[in-house]
Amino acid sequence: MRILYFAWVRDNIGYSQEELSCPKHVRTIHQLAEYLKLRSEGHARAFDDMSAIRAARNQQFVTHDTELSDADEIAFFPPVTGG
Amino acid sequence: MRILYFAWVRDNIGYSQEELSCPKHVRTIHQLAEYLKLRSEGHARAFDDMSAIRAARNQQFVTHDTELSDADEIAFFPPVTGG
Amino acid sequence: MIKISIQQEDFDVSAEIKSISSKTVGAIATFSGIVRDSSESNPLISLTLEHYPGMSEAALEKIADAAMQKGSLEAVRIIHRVGRLLPEDNIVFVGCASAHRHAAFEGCRYIMDFLKTDAPFWKSEETQEGRIWVSEREKDQNASKSWLSKKT
């Protein structure tokens, strides 16, 4: 699974992407974030308040209860502020 | 009194302005148009349907019952179609 | 800042947008009215714009003033061309600059709605059938009336 980070999510984590295989019990976006929090202090900081986090699965906005597959590209980022 | 004509009002009358002194009984825009109708066939054609005519007094849109003075600049024209 | 021009010459939209921009402007909305190539399904040869000099400038000033009063606009630019125009020529340009986008959009719509009903300009269209004066459209009357019933 490819995971991308943008804006202050990336700033906290320290890099913009990583590849990993999730354990079987990680089945949703929310569970993935909980799992990622264990990887570093930066991850823990980034995902501390999940209400501030938006996510995309294969480049489509999705809710946190969306299910994942190992072939997905998942992105985590704050609410968008373009325009 | 200076009288200006625009668009098809002018096309009917054949010229774009004239100066005249009105008789005392001509006190409103509507009465002025009725009076002008007598001046030529073109005037009569231009003012045949007064519902199609708009007017300005000293460069402000006015209704047909507006009173006039001899120092006024009066304009007659169709509804505007700019923009 | 309000600037009004009534002119025969064309204009450059980029330059006009720059002229209403400033350090505190975050949003510029513009409208360009353009000559189409047909009139009631007849190919259009030309469009001629006539105006009431003096009154037309004052009418556009008044509309721009009202738009500035209504919303929080920093600058308004209106250019209306007159004379003989060809298909794809610019007819009119309205630009509204504001700190925020909603005010800029509303200003532009407001000015165009009232320009269509309250500014003394007249269009005549030349086709192979001859030259005819464009009639006022009821839709335009209703568009400007709709602002009167809105709270400002």
Next chain:
Amino acid sequence: MIKISIQQEDFDVSAEIKSISSKTVGAIATFSGIVRDSSESNPLISLTLEHYPGMSEAALEKIADAAMQKGSLEAVRIIHRVGRLLPEDNIVFVGCASAHRHAAFEGCRYIMDFLKTDAPFWKSEETQEGRIWVSEREKDQNASKSWLSKKT
């Protein structure tokens, strides 16, 4: 016709307007978003725009498609700049071309409202206090939600 660009370079509004004009277009509405010179009363040094490459293009295409479906637009042009920008620089351009002005205005407003909420771009502001990420504004969320309750 829809054309989307995400680029570092600036653009020329006149050229972009010409690119969406055609013989049947009578009305072009545009929006330009511009970098202001301050952030919460601190002088702004620069604004940096980041995006999610691939998803950002697709998101703008989807918004432009929806705008075309909704109103009778003939052409839509969207340009969003990314990278480091300075005060008074252009950030975004939206142009909508239509036979009539109401469709052009509505298209432009619609696209900007959804661009603010549905396209993956993020702004950070550099002031003397440092660099901070701009927070989403609730007003923008409400602006795009308001379209869902309107009949199309």
